[in-house]
Amino acid sequence: MLPSERREFVRTHRTCVFGHRRRHDGPAMSVVYYVPTDDDELLVSTMAGRGKGRVVQRDGKVGLCVLDERWPFTYLQVYADAVIERDRDFVIDVMMAVGGRMSGQALGDEARPFVEAMADQEDRVVIRCRPYATFASPPRHLQSNDQEEKISHWLSGGVPWDAADPG
Template sequence: MLLPLAEPFKAPTDRDMLPSERRQFVRTHRTCVFGYRRRDDGPAMSVVYYIPTDADELLVSTMAGRGKARVVERDGKVSLCVIDENWPFTFLQVYADAVVEHDQDLAVDVMMAVAWRMSGEQPGDNVRPFVSDMAERENRVVLRCRPYATFATPPRHLHVNDQAEQLTHWQSAAVAWDTPDPK
């Protein structure tokens, strides 16, 4: 089941995110930089909206002929750099195994959910036939991304230059997606 639009989780600014907070961050945000390997060049990246599911999958709508879909069919390893749209800016890198879904109904569901995230308003059922026509015309598919690890970057920023001597940073590490919080 696709998760509804939710209030974005705000990352703590005084410590690294707990594993459960990392998952909550991903579930409650909407945009990411979608990255994948290219054969001869550096990684390809594009900004996309994604839809989280109750099974902790991240769904991305794209056209079957685009590089994202072609590479996922060939390789299946992707990264999603989930972006916090609020200041202080932070992001969470998600490493995922991905597959291409050719289910037209799912593609329409994801496109409807993306429209909700883009506009902030849930589209009515009267819009669905138009979205369905678009999905068919554009040969839309869904990239089903199953996270297996995350890497967090803490939101540490200067608000004024006289804070420089007080600013501290810490290191983060890759954490398996299903890691429990420390006790």
């Protein structure tokens, strides 16, 4: 996958597994919707009291495994520096955008008061993720049980987020 294809994959999808380090045990992971920006940031809405928000304040490094919701299942890992945004209007705008991505259509202005109330009640924040690298693992799928000799595997690799395409 070319660097430009990796960025386009992230821009055109909507769900990811959000992962972060934990002090004990393995990494924490949860499936979330995200909103890409024109500046290639990825915005995630969460409650301030949840682990995602607390860890970002402490650590600032996250991983997002961007998921393709179509078969054959594909994914792309994105490594990002993350910060918490608390500006209420920004938080509500992101929540409105997430609602649109979830439903497949933009939320109307009539939904904003409900979203505002939810943001206040749940103490919502936005995690602003700034990608710095990607890691792609090419998918291999069996279409039937007689393809064993056709399966091939190769190594994957990390690429800086802003890398240029070769040639």
